Amino acid sequence: MSKAKIAPSLLAADFGNLQRDVEMVNKSEADWHHIDIMDGVFVPNISYGMPVVKAISKHATKPLDVHLMIVDPDRYINTFAELGATYLTVHYEACTHLHRTIQAIKAAGMKAGVALNPHTNVNLLKNIIKDLDLVLIMSVNPGFGGQSFIENSYEKIRDAKELIKMNESKALVEVDGGVTIKNAKALIKAGADVLVAGSFIFKSGDPGTTIKELKAATDKWSIFEL
Numbered sequence: 001m002s003k004a005k006i007a008p009s010l011l012a013a014d015f016g017n018l019q020r021d022v023e024m025v026n027k028s029e030a031d032w033h034h035i036d037i038m039d040g041v042f043v044p045n046i047s048y049g050m051p052v053v054k055a056i057s058k059h060a061t062k063p064l065d066v067h068l069m070i071v072d073p074d075r076y077i078n079t080f081a082e083l084g085a086t087y088l089t090v091h092y093e094a095c096t097h098l099h100r101t102i103q104a105i106k107a108a109g110m111k112a113g114v115a116l117n118p119h120t121n122v123n124l125l126k127n128i129i130k131d132l133d134l135v136l137i138m139s140v141n142p143g144f145g146g147q148s149f150i151e152n153s154y155e156k157i158r159d160a161k162e163l164i165k166m167n168e169s170k171a172l173v174e175v176d177g178g179v180t181i182k183n184a185k186a187l188i189k190a191g192a193d194v195l196v197a198g199s200f201i202f203k204s205g206d207p208g209t210t211i212k213e214l215k216a217a218t219d220k221w222s223i224f225e226l
């Protein structure tokens with residue numbers, strides 16, 4: 001099996017020192033920059049918008065993994081392509097015409113992901129899974145960092161992996177919310193390919209070292225213990 005990727009969530013970064021924190025991720029052993037866009041409508045919080053993503057993109061040297069927690073995401077697909085997003089993930093619950101949205105993301109040159117809220121059944125993706133590059137299992141209710149991990153997420157990760165396998169999809173399984181070094185092993189064992197971690201990394205005393213430790217631990221589990 002391939003090694004799990006680490007995607008630090010910049011939602012937990014110090015916005016007064018955003019360039020410093022983006023450069024810390026550049027220099028670290030993390031794989032992607034995870035960028036959370038919240039509109040105050042789909043989720044009860046507003047994070048940041050295009051000017052901030054533009055500033056992140058200017059300094060980031062790793063793939064931008066953009067998670068849209070917004071209604072009607074089709075309006076901004078081309079904008080995020082221009083801003084340099086590698087992955088663009090929309091919410092299943094926010095898309096009336098999900099197939100059309102996914103095709104538009106791919107036509108704009110990005111990899112397409114679908115995120116599922118904690119209550120949303122993974123099997124609802126059955127008819128679109130072959131078209132996806134990423135399935136994002138939300139392991140907290142989206143909108144805020146620093147929440148507790150929802151335990152039934154392990155089962156959803158297993159379900160997503162099974163659906164991907166059954167349909168010969170190449171989609172990666174990403175998990176987001178309440179991820180720490182304590183649950184990382186179980187998440188990888190359940191089938192997670194990408195771990196998003198915000199508070200655990202940025203609220204630690206030394207984020208670069210925390211990423212290194214998380215990466216070292218996940219590499220070990222990916223190779224030797226599963």
Ligand SMILES: O=C(CO)[C@H](O)[C@H](O)COP(=O)(O)O
Pocket residue numbers: 009011012034036067140141142143144145146147176177178179196197198199200
């Ligand atoms: O999408 C998100 C919130 O909606 C965040 O990426 C997620 O919550 C990560 O934060 P933390 O690791 O602090 O839980």
